[in-house]
Amino acid sequence: MLKTNQKIVPHLWYEKEAKQAAEFYASIFPDSKITDVTTIHDTPSGDSYIVSFELWGQKFMAISAGPLYKFNPSASFIVNFDPSREKDAEEKINEVWNKLSEGGTALMPFDKYPFSEKYGWIQDKYGLSWQLILTNPEGEERPTIMPSLMFVGNKCGNAEEAINFYLSVFENAKQGLIARYPEGMEPDKEGTIMFSDFMLENQWFTAMDSAHEHKFGFNEALSFMVYCDTQEEIDYYWEKLSAVPEAEQCGWLKDKYGVSWQVVPSEMDELLSKGTPEQLERVTKAFLTMKKFDLGELQRAYEGK
Secondary structure, three states: OOOOOOOEEEEEEEOOOHHHHHHHHHHHOOOOEEEEEEEEEEEOOEEEEEEEEEEOOEEEEEEEOOOOOOOOOOEEEEEEEOOOOOOOHHHHHHHHHHHHHOOOEEEEEEEEEOOEEEEEEEEOOOOOEEEEEEOOOOOOOOOOEEEEEEEOHHHOOOHHHHHHHHHHHOOOEEEEEEEEOOOOOOOOOOOOEEEEEEEEOOEEEEEEEOOOOOOOOOOOOEEEEEEEOOHHHHHHHHHHHOOOHHHOEOOEEEOOOOOEEEEEEOOHHHHHHOOOHHHHHHHHHHHHOOOOOOHHHHHHHHHOO
8 A cells, every 4th residue: 555654745736737837846846756647537627637746855746627726825835945954055046946937926036034045935837836945054954845824814813823723633743933923013913923833744834924915815726635544534634624514525625724635545646546547437436426535435446346
């Protein structure tokens, strides 16, 4: 049975460019590769392509499944270039910024800031946002790539509550840094989260509040897959995380802060990528009718029982 040693995997939704985007990112970041491409037929969006890939040690999944969702900066990825780990960190950050800028849009200019010698926030040509930062090597070490959540609009001010909620749901979890907005940073409210990071199941995340006017919020374009070994585990995460009944579909759910998750069996990748076309068709047909995944039923579909 295929086991992923990364229990939580970011999942990216594209209209039709999942494979091109994964190839583009793999060509930009060090130690990156595409590990699998699977086609599933006859989904509500027609044929969908599922791509598994790794960027600088971080596992990702992507799907081409129609124009339903578009990326926006409420969910982005922070990329740490750490001079104590990478001898050419400064050279690398410049190179990655230049490549992501091709056809992209700078949301915060690539420049020197009080918190970093080099930082920039870029939306790439596929709409996905990246925050590149030359990190201070004196701080506690963090992974190179970390998903980042920005709580805006009616969710602004919820970052701390959300972090505490996630820390309570996942067993192997810990709080990292917390920096709060000081007085005089209006519209941001004093005491709300300017920057925080936290770890869930060995996956580091960052979160912040932003009271500025943003015309976007969390959506399904970026979700987090939680791999589960047993039906009990699937039931547990489903019950804890799901807060929007109408968002429950094919293992997907939405939590009370609007963040999307997928609670999936660890062997799902194997069922989809190792089976014969007939097995794949049966598994696809079975899971398209489910909200929460039934592991036994998926295994029976795979075996043709």
